[in-house]
Amino acid sequence: MKKILTFVCAITLCLYSCLLFVGCKNNKKDVSNGVIRLNEVTHSVFYAPLYLAINLGYMEEQGITIELTNGGGSDASMTALLSKSADIALMGPETVVYVEESGSTNHPVVFGQLTKKDGSFLVSKTKLDNFDWKTSLQGKTAIIGRNGGLPAMTFEWISNNAGLKNGENVTFDKDTAFNMMVSVFEATDAEFCTMFEPTASEFVAAGKGYMIGSVGEYSGEIPYTCFMAYPEFIKNNSDLVKNFLTAIKKAYLYITTHSSTEVANALLPSFDGSSIESLKVAVESYLEIDAWTNSPAMTKDSFNRLLSVLKNAGTISKDVEFSKVVDNTIANQI
Numbered sequence: 491m492k493k494i495l496t497f498v499c500a501i502t503l504c505l506y507s508c509l510l511f512v513g514c515k516n517n518k519k520d521v522s523n524g525v526i527r528l529n530e531v532t533h534s535v536f537y538a539p540l541y542l543a544i545n546l547g548y549m550e551e552q553g554i555t556i557e558l559t560n561g562g563g564s565d566a567s568m569t570a571l572l573s574k575s576a577d578i579a580l581m582g583p584e585t586v587v588y589v590e591e592s593g594s595t596n597h598p599v600v601f602g603q604l605t606k607k608d609g610s611f612l613v614s615k616t617k618l619d620n621f622d623w624k625t626s627l628q629g630k631t632a633i634i635g636r637n638g639g640l641p642a643m644t645f646e647w648i649s650n651n652a653g654l655k656n657g658e659n660v661t662f663d664k665d666t667a668f669n670m671m672v673s674v675f676e677a678t679d680a681e682f683c684t685m686f687e688p689t690a691s692e693f694v695a696a697g698k699g700y701m702i703g704s705v706g707e708y709s710g711e712i713p714y715t716c717f718m719a720y721p722e723f724i725k726n727n728s729d730l731v732k733n734f735l736t737a738i739k740k741a742y743l744y745i746t747t748h749s750s751t752e753v754a755n756a757l758l759p760s761f762d763g764s765s766i767e768s769l770k771v772a773v774e775s776y777l778e779i780d781a782w783t784n785s786p787a788m789t790k791d792s793f794n795r796l797l798s799v800l801k802n803a804g805t806i807s808k809d810v811e812f813s814k815v816v817d818n819t820i821a822n823q824i
């Protein structure tokens with residue numbers, strides 16, 4: 491996964507250099523109208539503050555119009571950012587760590603953090619009254635996400651710390667595409683699967699499985715999903731970026747000062763096909779584990795934990811400097 495992402499990034503950076511002049515002209519025109527092209531890695535209640543900032547009119551208050559697209563994976567979202575088809579991307583910070591470690595000197599940076607915990611929940615096909623990470627998973631198969639992706643790496647990091655090792659006393663399916671995990675789980679003999687909300691709650695509500703617990707509770711604080719952009723975009727549009735983060739922070743405060751039912755109602759326009767009840771349960775699940783950050787500024791401690799997860803997975807071989815991939819300048823003002 492890391493090699494593929496690095497290769498894609500290298501090719502895209504070459505393309506970007508060739509098309510720089512045209513890309514910058516188009517980008518400047520869009521931004522001058524307050525339009526931000528934002529690519530999200532996937533669509534989940536996990537990113538509730540973003541959708542609330544749009545649905546409640548907070549972005550509009552700041553003179554911003556969001557054009558939202560779904561990358562369907564961190565490699566695609568990073569490619570969208572590198573190719574200038576997106577101004578901002580929301581995805582895991584491991585992507586920019588990979589690009590920095592590959593030797594690139596001109597790459598996007600994190601300018602704001604949205605979530606601070608793993609947002610997936612472990613779902614079992616059978617009911618377990620006393621779940622223990624080591625004994626309950628031992629000898630079983632769990633679908634945990636794509637190899638090289640942060641969900642899979644975090645799950646494996648927790649498991650390794652509990653004495654479990656893939657291929658020895660547990661089996662991890664890391665080959666299934668993110669949007670196929672639930673269907674593969676239903677069609678195979680795998681006993682466990684990680685799911686984000688509202689998928690997890692809806693799966694359980696349909697009587698297909700049982701919610702075991704939050705992966706984020708076991709992992710502790712990790713900068714899980716962040717907003718990224720090129721340094722020149724941040725510098726040339728500092729007021730716009732500040733307004734963007736201001737709207738996100740206002741949406742976070744809405745979550746903390748309103749009922750889960752009110753939050754679910756405000757999220758509904760972003761989740762066609764979902765019920766108020768399932769969104770309400772999802773919001774409560776994320777509130778319970780304190781998933782969202784109250785400040786968009788990333789801390790060095792959480793970043794170092796991320797590096798531990800990446801080194802455990804073998805996707806990086808050395809530490810990457812915090813200042814090379816994170817710019818808290820505007821986040822610290824919010």
